[in-house]
Amino acid sequence: MIPQSAPDEPREFCGVIGVHGHPEAAEMAYLSLYALQHRGQEGCGIVSSDGIRLYKHLGQGLVNDVFHAPEILRTLKGGQAIGHNRYSTTGSDQLINIQPIVVNSKEGPLALGHNGNLVNYRSLRERLQSEGAIFQTSTDSEIILHLIARSRCGRFTECVKEALNAVRGAYSLVLLSRECLIAARDPGGFRPLALGRLEGGAWAVASETCAFDLIGAEYVRDVEPGEMIVFDEYGMRSEKLEGAGRRSSCIFEFIYFSRPDSRIFGECVDKTRRKFGKRLVEEHPVDADIVISVPDSSNTAALGFARRSGLKFELGLIRNHYIGRTFIQPQQSIRNFGVKVKFNPVEGVLKGRRVVVVEDSIVRGTTLRTLTQFIRKAGATEVHIRVSSPPILHPCYYGMDFPTREELIASNRSVEEIREFLQVDSLGYLSREGMLASVPGEGGDYCTACFDGNYPVPFDDPVEKIHFDGPLREAR
Numbered sequence: 001m002i003p004q005s006a007p008d009e010p011r012e013f014c015g016v017i018g019v020h021g022h023p024e025a026a027e028m029a030y031l032s033l034y035a036l037q038h039r040g041q042e043g044c045g046i047v048s049s050d051g052i053r054l055y056k057h058l059g060q061g062l063v064n065d066v067f068h069a070p071e072i073l074r075t076l077k078g079g080q081a082i083g084h085n086r087y088s089t090t091g092s093d094q095l096i097n098i099q100p101i102v103v104n105s106k107e108g109p110l111a112l113g114h115n116g117n118l119v120n121y122r123s124l125r126e127r128l129q130s131e132g133a134i135f136q137t138s139t140d141s142e143i144i145l146h147l148i149a150r151s152r153c154g155r156f157t158e159c160v161k162e163a164l165n166a167v168r169g170a171y172s173l174v175l176l177s178r179e180c181l182i183a184a185r186d187p188g189g190f191r192p193l194a195l196g197r198l199e200g201g202a203w204a205v206a207s208e209t210c211a212f213d214l215i216g217a218e219y220v221r222d223v224e225p226g227e228m229i230v231f232d233e234y235g236m237r238s239e240k241l242e243g244a245g246r247r248s249s250c251i252f253e254f255i256y257f258s259r260p261d262s263r264i265f266g267e268c269v270d271k272t273r274r275k276f277g278k279r280l281v282e283e284h285p286v287d288a289d290i291v292i293s294v295p296d297s298s299n300t301a302a303l304g305f306a307r308r309s310g311l312k313f314e315l316g317l318i319r320n321h322y323i324g325r326t327f328i329q330p331q332q333s334i335r336n337f338g339v340k341v342k343f344n345p346v347e348g349v350l351k352g353r354r355v356v357v358v359e360d361s362i363v364r365g366t367t368l369r370t371l372t373q374f375i376r377k378a379g380a381t382e383v384h385i386r387v388s389s390p391p392i393l394h395p396c397y398y399g400m401d402f403p404t405r406e407e408l409i410a411s412n413r414s415v416e417e418i419r420e421f422l423q424v425d426s427l428g429y430l431s432r433e434g435m436l437a438s439v440p441g442e443g444g445d446y447c448t449a450c451f452d453g454n455y456p457v458p459f460d461d462p463v464e465k466i467h468f469d470g471p472l473r474e475a476r
């Protein structure tokens with residue numbers, strides 16, 4: 001079986017949703033999970049509360065697979081619900097790791113959905129285990145629930161605060177008890193988390209605002225870095241976590257992860273991605289006939305490139321969206337099957353043309369090399385690659401599933417050597433300065449560690465997803 005994502009693409013990693021004060025809270029969460037499907041396809045779940053108990057349904061697969069019958073949603077009672085789409089950046093993709101995680105504590109049942117990676121989870125987990133804690137999952141997220149359960153603070157919200165003040169790294173999370181729903185974002189604000197309002201006064205929080213569009217919620221503002229919002233019978237109130245200081249929002253959310261129709265970190269993704277494409281023309285102009293993108297994540301940057309260069313944007317590669325999570329390789333081997341099943345070149349567009357291919361990022365380079373071969377075979381006379389991000393030189397410890405440094409093509413080859421590897425006529429990357437000039441706010445508001453090695457939050461040790469449950473994923 002071959003995993004759905006092409007081998008050298010960066011991977012998405014989880015989306016969260018919370019709805020408070022709505023008679024159909026679980027239905028709203030379910031629709032939102034559809035909108036956030038791009039952030040994780042391994043599994044998903046919803047937990048709801050009617051003030052007396054929690055109700056949960058979760059499973060492996062896409063939202064459509066897990067919530068395959070209307071009766072399922074009818075079992076998720078109550079006016080509060082949280083939901084989660086999972087892509088495993090820590091822990092394996094077993095059913096036990098699908099979120100929201102539900103545990104029983106002295107406060108009653110608690111459920112948690114978490115996006116991001118905790119960088120001190122190894123030391124925290126070892127300490128908790130040495131004190132007798134028994135973990136039911138192999139994810140970093142469960143640490144937070146253990147810390148809440150063991151807290152001696154009197155009030156529940158103080159227990160949550162104490163737990164969040166003890167963890168380091170990236171978290172945009174939703175937490176549900178019988179009585180309240182809590183949304184929180186780490187002090188650096190690595191991952192996005194937006195606050196919205198539904199008709200009738202219900203509240204919603206979501207990883208991306210595209211979820212609000214589907215359920216008819218109005219975007220109010222971002223949940224601030226280091227902010228914890230409590231929704232309960234008294235309404236909504238905001239509290240501050242310790243350590244808020246330097247912002248470190250993940251710039252890769254603009255480059256690749258988030259949907260172009262979302263608003264994150266105070267700006268529309270579409271607008272920022274177009275700026276990347278425009279800046280790329282200024283930094284690496286090229287004499288060519290057409291611009292194509294590697295769909296879908298590069299579409300918007302390619303449109304920006306086409307607009308600024310005056311070249312015509314064409315659909316030269318078609319992506320198959322209906323593959324599912326895995327597919328079965330035919331016994332008779334087909335060369336480059338994994339890439340072929342996902343992308344197909346359009347000969348009528350490419351034949352006899354000098355082609356600029358805009359790609360959002362290069363991780364290992366193997367998929368892009370194969371795509372280049374397809375484009376040439378379809379008759380392109382020249383192939384020029386333009387990348388709407390700088391070379392990726394370092395791994396990410398805050399939630400992005402990059403391979404090890406040795407496997408990152410740019411960490412051990414020059415741009416000219418990468419061009420030779422890709423067998424293309426020219427190759428140009430967006431500069432770090434160009435990238436930072438295209439995003440809103442100050443350059444210092446962003447994490448750029450995978451490009452420059454400046455990690456804004458120190459980590460215990462390199463955070464390996466296989467640490468607690470062994471190597472489960474095949475090599476990519």
Ligand code: SF4
Pocket residue numbers: 190249250251252253395396397398399400447448449450451
């Ligand atoms: S290292 Fe890169 S991918 Fe990871 S949080 Fe920082 S910018 Fe994002």
